[in-house]
Each structure stands twice: as structure tokens, then as C-alpha cells.
Amino acid sequence: xxxxxxxxxxxxxxxxxxxxxxxxxxxxxxxxxxxxxxxxxxxxxxxxxxxxxxxxxxxxxxxxxxxxxxxxxxxxxxxxxxxxxxxxxxxxxxxxxxxxxxxxxxxxxxxxxxxxxxxxxxxxxxxxxxxxxxxxxxxxxxxxxxx
Amino acid sequence: xxxxxxxxxxxxxxxxxxxxxxxxxxxxxxxxxxxxxxxxxxxxxxxxxxxxxxxxxxxxxxxxxxxxxxxxxxxxxxxxxxxxxxxxxxxxxxxxxxxxxxxxxxxxxxxxxxxxxxxxxxxxxxxxxxxxxxxxxxxxxxxxxxx
DNA sequence: GTCATATACTTAACATGTTAAATTGTAAAG
DNA sequence: CTTTACAATTTAACATGTTAAGTATATGAC
Numbered sequence: 001x002x003x004x005x006x007x008x009x010x011x012x013x014x015x016x017x018x019x020x021x022x023x024x025x026x027x028x029x030x031x032x033x034x035x036x037x038x039x040x041x042x043x044x045x046x047x048x049x050x051x052x053x054x055x056x057x058x059x060x061x062x063x064x065x066x067x068x069x070x071x072x073x074x075x076x077x078x079x080x081x082x083x084x085x086x087x088x089x090x091x092x093x094x095x096x097x098x099x100x101x102x103x104x105x106x107x108x109x110x111x112x113x114x115x116x117x118x119x120x121x122x123x124x125x126x127x128x129x130x131x132x133x134x135x136x137x138x139x140x141x142x143x144x145x146x147x
Numbered sequence: 148x149x150x151x152x153x154x155x156x157x158x159x160x161x162x163x164x165x166x167x168x169x170x171x172x173x174x175x176x177x178x179x180x181x182x183x184x185x186x187x188x189x190x191x192x193x194x195x196x197x198x199x200x201x202x203x204x205x206x207x208x209x210x211x212x213x214x215x216x217x218x219x220x221x222x223x224x225x226x227x228x229x230x231x232x233x234x235x236x237x238x239x240x241x242x243x244x245x246x247x248x249x250x251x252x253x254x255x256x257x258x259x260x261x262x263x264x265x266x267x268x269x270x271x272x273x274x275x276x277x278x279x280x281x282x283x284x285x286x287x288x289x290x291x292x293x294x
Numbered sequence: 295g296t297c298a299t300a301t302a303c304t305t306a307a308c309a310t311g312t313t314a315a316a317t318t319g320t321a322a323a324g
Numbered sequence: 325c326t327t328t329a330c331a332a333t334t335t336a337a338c339a340t341g342t343t344a345a346g347t348a349t350a351t352g353a354c
Contacts, residue, residue: 008260011195012211015267015279016173018286020213023166025290030163042310048158059332064159066167071311073334095319095332113155120162126292132162135285139165142282143172145273189340206302218341220304242302242349 029119037112038082042067044112046075047101050085051109055100057090084108176266184259189214191259193222194248197232198256202247204237231255 011017027041034044045065050056053064062072076099079085084105090096101109124132158164174188181191192212197203200211209219223246226232231252237243248256271279 008195008198008256008264010199011192013283013287014195015270015283016170016177017192017195017213018283018290019166019170019173022286022290023163023170024213025293026163026166040310045158045164048155048161048164051155052157057332066164066171068312069333070313070335074310090332093320093332095317097333109155117155123162123289123293127289131285132289135282135289136160136162136165138278138282138285139169140160142270142274142279143165143169146172146270187340204302215342216303217305217343221340237302240302240350242347244303 026123030116033112033115033119036115037108039108039112042071043075043079046072046079047084047105047109050099050101050105055088055098057093057096057098059096061099079105173270177263180259180262180266183262184255186255186259189218190222190226193219193226194231194252194256197246197248197252202235202245204240204243204245206243208246226252 008014012021031041034041037044039047042065045067046061049061049064053060056064058069058072058076061067062069065072067075076085076087080087080099082104083102085099086102086105088098088100090098127135155161159168178188181188184191186194189212192214193208196208196211200207203211205216205219205223208214209216212219214222223232223234227234227246229251230249232246233249235245235247237245274282
């Protein structure tokens, strides 16, 4: 005799599946915009976080952008080479570094944000402004609750 | 004179950022369970979809599991080698294949699901059963609305 | 039938993610 | 001071994701 089969939800109705599907749907129209700006999704996340925070150390940056340390290292190498990000020694800690947006990086953010903002306003039109804000609040609440 | 700066939300409060953060929080405790079962997150998605659907062609599988075709090819090669999945020619179409879970694959699903189910019930305890169902419904509604 | 076009993958090439180990510097204890 | 433990990256090695090109088969027009 075997254990009774667990009744798994169909994947797309599961919590993880719903989150992934929603994210894909949201990002699908945005990725081409990022490609046009010459940045990958992860590079965009890094730039966004730098835009939010100002000069910041790499560990905090990695956590905020939901990336691993080695990914941040690689991404920053590229962004610094392209003069989108400025890297300085951390005066408080000889091991670490502080990075921030360059003028060009700020310009890229503003230019690209003007495109993504249009897409976001399309989402609010299709789904409802309040409803979307509520959904985001619930996502945040879930994230906090289960951590 | 420059264009007025767009007011971008902090990344973690953005729609894409909230979705990614929530997904990470949800998956964090589950990934070790999958690792113990010897499957990656993507392999697990494939197995889940096969469990949902029964025998299925690769294109439908890829779409359902939110994976690219080449990823599915590689993942299936591994799962078939490990006897978790059975691959057959598609009788209706000489180009394609049909895959389905093997006995071992079904057993792995059941065994692993019994662990992940425990984690999910923890989530429902922490966040509320109705509230979580509602959130999933809203995610699905968003996905549908913006596609 | 045969040609053109489309479909279902697969292969290959490269970017990125992920984990573990190495490097460099800090900090606290003795 | 020096030793020890720890912290902030970086490097290296490998898995996986992603795009583009290739292969084989199907489908429809003629």
C-alpha cells in the first residue's frame, strides 16, 4: 500500500507559479525597452537600486537588487567600463567599494524610465490603479510575513 | 534645460520588484527541499507540469512550465536519463515528441510534494488562507489582463 | 508529385546565475 | 604587536538561460 497522492495544485495556479507567470507577463513588454537602452534586466535592476539609494556598498546593492555577489561583481565591471556607474574605494573599509550612478547612468535611467512608465500606465489602465497598488501592498505583506 | 526627472518608485516597491521579491521569499525554503530530492527548480517545474497534464508535447510543456524550448530539451535529456520521465515519438507528428512521468517520476513528485505542502501550509498560517487565495487570484487576473 | 513555407524541435554559442574557494582587509583577544 | 576569527569582495568552475541557426517533418499551393 502506498501513501495517498497529495493533491498538488496545477503549477500555474500554485503560489510560485502565479508569481512567476505574473512577472513574465509584466516584464515581457519591458525587456525590449531595456534591450534598446543596451541593458539587461539585471543591469537595469542595479541601476535602479543605485538611483534609489545613491552611493552604496556592494553587499547592500546585491541584496536590494536581489542578485548574488558574484553577479554584482560582473555586472558592475561592465557598467563601470561603459561609464554608467562610478566605483570608489570605501573610505570606511579598505576591503569594500562604493558605487554610484554616473551622469550617463542617470541619463540612461531617466530616458528608459520614460518608456517603462508608459507601459506601467497601460497596466494601471487595464487592471486599475487602486487594484494594482493593493496587489503590490499584498505582495510586500506576503514577503514580510513569510521571511 | 533637461527633461524633468521621472519619479521612479524604489525598485522593491515597483511591480516587477515586488513580484521578484515575493517569489524569492516563497522559494527560499523550498529550494533546499528540491535539492534534497535531486532536482533543480526548473526540473521541478517540468515534473509538476507533467504531473498536471499527463503525456504532453514539448512545446506545450515549455509554455506551461515557463521555460524556453532549448531549456526543455536539456532538462528532459537529464530527466529521461534518470528515468524520471519517459519520452515517446508523437504518433500524430513525426517531428515532435511526447513526454510523460515515469513511475519513479511520479514517486518523486509525491514524496517531494509532501515536503513542500508543509511549507505552503506554513505560509497560509502566516498570511491567511483566504488572503493567500485572493492574492493568487489577483496575480492570475493581472497576468490575464496585461497579456 | 514538387515547391515553398511553416512548425517542432535540437544544436551551438554565448551571457548569466550559482556555489565554493581564494584574496584582502578588519577587529578583537591575548 | 601577533594571532585568530570574521567580513567584503573576487575568481574560478560549472549549471542554466537565451538567442540564433540548423535539421527534419508537415502542410498547402500549384
